[in-house]
Amino acid sequence: MRRRTYLKTAGAATIAGLAGCAATPTGNGTDRPPRATIDGTPSGTLTVATYSSFTGEGTAGNYLKQAFEDEYPNVTVEFTVPANGVNQYIQRKRSGASIDADLYVGINTDDLVRADAELDDSLFMHSQDYLDRKDALKPALEIDPQGRAVPYDTGYISLVYDESAIDAPATFDDLLDPTYEDSLITQNAQQSDPGKAFLLWTIDAKGEDGYLDYWADLLDNGVQILDDWQPAYNAYMNEEAPMVVSYSTDQVFYGADADLTRHQIGFIEDQGYANPETMARFEATDQPALARLFMDFILQPEVQGQVAERNVQFPAVTDAQLDETFAELAHEPPEAVTFDYDELQGNVEEWTDEWARQVASK
Template sequence: MKRRTFLSRAGVGVAGLTALTGCMGGSSDPDGGTMTSETGGKTGTASSSGGTLTVATYSSFTGEDTAGNWLKSTFESERSDVTVEFQTPDSGVNQYIQRKFQGAPIDADLFVGLNTGELVRVDQQLDDRLFAAASERVEGADSVKPSLQFDPNGRVIPYDTGYISLVYDEGAVDEPQTFDSLLEPAYEDGLIVQNAQQSDPGRAFLLWSIKQQGTDGYLDYWQQLVDNGVQILSDWEPAYQAYMNEEAPMVVSYSTDQVYYHGEGVDMSRHQIGFLDDQGYANPEGMAQFADAENPELAREFMSFVLTDEAQAEIAVRNVQFPAVEGVEPGGTFGKYALEPPEAVTFSYEELSGNVGGWIEEWARQIASN
């Protein structure tokens, strides 16, 4: 849920605000792109495989008070001969797909922030391996919730998950109960969504609608949404800004919304969570070691660290996502305000493989281009 920068600019006045979202808000489809890096010092005790660990991730995973910064500083403090360096390519995993295709060096050891659809894209566009099978050699990988596992080949290890839901203003509309209810006159001009070509939450909401309406019916359903005045904006940030500007009483967002928006002075009525058909779309984030990693052992050590109970609790709070490891309960503000849907739904790797690109292209051609 790459949205921290926006919330900081918006001046969110929330008690105990330490969170960063991590998986579903940013653009991940453009090819190419530039890369920035952040390098820090090292302190602490020795490691069995020292050196520099280069971690590719999304920009909002790094920086002050973020999950990435906490992981970096804590991991380095425990290993005096290790430095963690972040790379934040504008186009996400697409940059590494392109470099691999061109035979260029990957120049990273680990990718953090991969979802199911992106892994499908990797496998469809590349004949050579981009990621190595590492789960059997990562301590703690067997403690990840089975429902979150999405790579049949054991390359990607989930480290957190979020649930797409609606956020709505209960002072303006009644909670919509189902996908079909969004087509009713009561919700005319009432919903803001994100473009599935550019946005993780937009793509997840589209996939959720396909789960409900079927592959033969989802385009007709979306045409009815358009006829009922749905507003499609490019990404999570402009969509949520439009919602905060009261351009509509509902927006596609995350079921952890109240973790940000609670406390004195916050109108909680504008931050209610709506689970259509008593569901939320699960979009787990994973980490994977690059097959060409210069320091694969250190990459696996870092992945094991990410799966410890302490790290999982910190990631949940700072990334505003649910832990991937069984039995980890962050508690506190997160435990009070983070809501899980009665039923989590998602498409598997096998279901998306060979299909997701076509679904999005058909949606873009018929819906987004109009």
């Protein structure tokens, strides 16, 4: 599927319909090495690089560490949080420094595009064909034509709004109406995953030739741009504006017993921007089989349910075991939209830089 991907999110029947056009991992055109296997009982230390909110008490990472170590008592899982995310490993590989991790959890499509653009050799190795659980993956979430980065969850970028203060805008053009003056908080696309996703969503809606004009109009209508999701959401909760760019799983975090007045979900154009998170083994790992085992473990139905609920995102597999509360409170858009790897390649950096020059500098 080499065009802009419109991901219908209407359930299993749609997933089956998409399966025929999902990208098939092709690798680099050479023969695959044999699948790395573990002789005897899995053992050793697995170092997993990730982002800070994935680890700590009550998080998906903490659950995974405990559950995996319970399943394999001779294995220790250690998390490391690089200050510069994937960029830290891009820089280390480019300079010839060692890679001090086996697996990265939390790669977005543009991270992978950037790594491939800046390095002569791949930072990550192929994994998808070697996973026992590969057939359970939702084809619409697969971001990597070479099968290195494997999805483990996804979020849909949407508006979160206060229904006591405002009606949700139906279209992108509605956001330019005086009714919504000073009403929206979003994030810096250079620093924030949801901020970049919202930018890409506007490019999809307005085109490469129109998105900067659209953002100029948003600025004229008082959009507030903050550094990242946390300060933006804090500002929203402090009632600095009645809408914020966030995730359509917002209500899951607060629960069914909470007052959800300020946690309503708005899908502009009846869409949300799909932002899959993926995991990939580093080429330099000396634990390829153990890292693959951990990836397969993350894709197990029960584990996927726990990851989705703790990470407040949708699962990446079709058979995840989710509780009723999650199913009730997590909202999927009628239509999801995203840019695939090929569309972002050679474009995303230029789009973001142009946006920053015109918008973020104001």
